[in-house]
Amino acid sequence: MGLNTISDHILDILQNSMDSGASEVELEIAERSGEEFYFMIADNGRGIEAEKLKIVLDPFYTEKKKQKVFGLGLPFLKQAAENTGGSFSIESYPGAGTTVETTLVLSHIDCQPIGNLAEVLVSALTMKDNVRVLVERVNGESGYSLDSVELQELMGEDFRSNPVKMKKLYGFLEEAERALRRN
Ligand SMILES: Nc1ncnc2c1ncn2[C@@H]1O[C@H](COP(=O)(O)OP(=O)(O)OP(=O)(O)O)[C@@H](O)[C@H]1O
Numbered sequence: 063m064g065l066n067t068i069s070d071h072i073l074d075i076l077q078n079s080m081d082s083g084a085s086e087v088e089l090e091i092a093e094r095s096g097e098e099f100y101f102m103i104a105d106n107g108r109g110i111e112a113e114k115l116k117i118v119l120d121p122f123y124t125e126k127k128k129q130k131v132f133g134l135g136l137p138f139l140k141q142a143a144e145n146t147g148g149s150f151s152i153e154s155y156p157g158a159g160t161t162v163e164t165t166l167v168l169s170h171i172d173c174q175p176i177g178n179l180a181e182v183l184v185s186a187l188t189m190k191d192n193v194r195v196l197v198e199r200v201n202g203e204s205g206y207s208l209d210s211v212e213l214q215e216l217m218g219e220d221f222r223s224n225p226v227k228m229k230k231l232y233g234f235l236e237e238a239e240r241a242l243r244r245n
């Protein structure tokens with residue numbers, strides 16, 4: 063399993079939220095170039111019971127039981143963040159939703175590269191047509207925000223499946239990310 067970049071982790075955690083039965087998923091990314099990378103993913107999905115929450119964070123649990131009960135997405139992210147001296151937290155309310163917050167210290171030698179954020183954001187915004195996705199992206203003093211409902215009004219119903227529209231969206235996000243890097 064190749065979770066080699068911070069973007070890979072974001073996509074993995076987003077996938078959890080998309081699978082949670084949520085109608086709304088919020089993604090916040092706040093960076094200080096070369097210093098710190100914070101992201102938060104919050105959904106209003108089914109949530110995780112307290113007992114299960116303890117188990118899903120333990121990467122060795124499934125090995126002891128000699129069967130794959132849960133995946134490794136959450137423990138891998140926790141480890142990736144803690145390896146940099148950063149932090150990881152997950153808060154979940156059964157029936158109400160889940161919030162994952164992570165800070166990675168970019169200046170730490172063990173920090174993974176950020177990867178392709180524009181690609182992750184296109185995936186986030188086009189993953190499911192019945193889930194509203196809100197993106198808040200900040201680097202230092204600059205940033206932008208996106209709302210999949212507004213995008214749909216702007217680009218048309220088929221922006222999630224029409225290759226020309228998806229390419230346009232990707233181009234827009236690539237440019238927005240480039241602009242943030244220039245600051
Ligand atoms: N946002 C969420 N809402 C509800 N349940 C969740 C959420 N995130 C994680 N879970 C539960 O925790 C489990 C573990 O998640 P984790 O990402 O670690 O592994 P996974 O998604 O099962 O597999 P993978 O290795 O492919 O990510 C999930 O299978 C799911 O049951």
Ligand SMILES: [Mg+2]
Pocket residue numbers: 074075077078133135136
């Ligand atoms: Mg997962």
